[in-house]
Amino acid sequence: KAGVTQTPRYLIKTRGQQVTLSCSPISGHRSVSWYQQTPGQGLQFLFEYFSETQRNKGNFPGRFSGRQFSNSRSEMNVSTLELGDSALYLCASSLFGGDTQYFGPGTRLTVL
Amino acid sequence: GDSVTQMEGPVTLSEEAFLTINCTYTATGYPSLFWYVQYPGEGLQLLLKATKADDKGSNKGFEATYRKETTSFHLEKGSVQVSDSAVYFCALKRETSGSRLTFGEGTQLTVNP
Numbered sequence: 001k002a003g004v005t006q007t008p009r010y011l012i013k014t015r016g017q018q019v020t021l022s023c024s025p026i027s028g029h030r031s032v033s034w035y036q037q038t039p040g041q042g043l044q045f046l047f048e049y050f051s052e053t054q055r056n057k058g059n060f061p062g063r064f065s066g067r068q069f070s071n072s073r074s075e076m077n078v079s080t081l082e083l084g085d086s087a088l089y090l091c092a093s094s095l096f097g098g099d100t101q102y103f104g105p106g107t108r109l110t111v112l
Numbered sequence: 113g114d115s116v117t118q119m120e121g122p123v124t125l126s127e128e129a130f131l132t133i134n135c136t137y138t139a140t141g142y143p144s145l146f147w148y149v150q151y152p153g154e155g156l157q158l159l160l161k162a163t164k165a166d167d168k169g170s171n172k173g174f175e176a177t178y179r180k181e182t183t184s185f186h187l188e189k190g191s192v193q194v195s196d197s198a199v200y201f202c203a204l205k206r207e208t209s210g211s212r213l214t215f216g217e218g219t220q221l222t223v224n225p
Contacts, residue, residue, distance in 0.1 A: 004155075031211050043201065043215040056210045090155055094211050099144050099163060101211055103155035 002027065004093050004104035012110045018079040021107045025072050025093030031055075032074040033101065034066060037088040046089075049074050050096045078109075086111045114139040116202050118216035125192055125223050133187040133219045135176075135202035143204040145169075145178050145185040146213070150199045159187075159200070192223045 005024045013019050025032050033056075034046040045058040049068035066076040072093075078085055088108050092101040119134040137145065144163045148156040160169030165180035174189045185202060202216040 033211050033213075035213075042217045043213075045212050045214070048210050048212060050210070056212045058212075092156075092211070092213075096210065098211065099146075099161060099205065100158055101213065103148075103157070105153075105155045 004091055004102050006089075006091050006104040006107050008107060009105065010108045010110075012112060013081050014112050015081055015083060017081050018077060019081060019109060020075055020077045021089055021091075021109070023074045023076075023091030023093075023104060025074070025091075026102055029093035029095060029102070030072050031094045031096040031098070032068060032072065033092045033094075034074070034076050035090045035092065036060075037090055037106070038086075043090070046076065055096075081111045083111050085109065114143070114204060114206065114214040116204055116214055116216035118200075118202050118219050121218070122220035122222060125221070127194055127223055127225050128191045129223075131187070131189040131192045131196075131221070133200055133202075133221070135185045135187065135216060137183050137185065137202070137204050139204055139206060139214075141206060141208070142180075143206045145176070146203045146205070147174070147176055147185070147187050148201045148203060148215075150201065150218075152198075156201065192221075194223050194225055197221055197223045 031050045033048040048056040068074045088106045090106045092103045094101040146161045147159040160171040162169040162178035203213045
């Protein structure tokens with residue numbers, strides 16, 4: 001089985017711009033979660049989608065949003081980028097409520 | 113709220129040394145517990161897991177036992193290799209929180225030849 005794929009792998013944006021990141025889960029996995037990883041805050045949960053519906057949401061401002069398509073692929077969007085949004089964004093897929101999550105390689109976002 | 117606390121790093125060991133990375137947690141109910149590993153430039157890989165008290169998870173020579181009485185899930189390996197150099201994350205998942213994981217801060221392990 002192919003693993004979780006994330007595109008792009010690297011992004012450079014400037015403050016005020018918006019960005020969209022994409023995640024394709026493992027075939028058959030319908031749950032997709034997103035995490036932000038920074039040196040200061042560590043790994044923080046952003047949100048989880050299942051069957052095109054957001055099921056869980058972390059403590060992030062409304063500038064962070066996501067969606068899931070009927071084929072389970074997911075996108076997350078960050079609007080009005082701030083310097084503090086520079087991070088590695090990780091996507092993980094699993095069966096809904098399943099114990100094992102499989103992570104993609106991440107998208108490294110740099111905000112200048 | 114839920115939280116996971118790992119021993120402060122970084123940890124530097126010589127090859128074939130014994131490894132312990134401490135992990136304690138705070139959560140309501142009976143969460144599932146995990147250790148993930150992150151190699152440079154990569155995402156996280158599940159190393160092992162335990163879903164109930166006294167369960168022992170094991171993989172690639174690593175072990176951890178779910179201790180409800182001490183709310184701990186310490187990671188151990190009897191003899192580390194240079195290839196074990198990575199960042200290790202302890203995490204928990206509550207049954208009522210879908211797939212949401214709460215992570216510890218991570219522990220950087222460096223193994224020298």
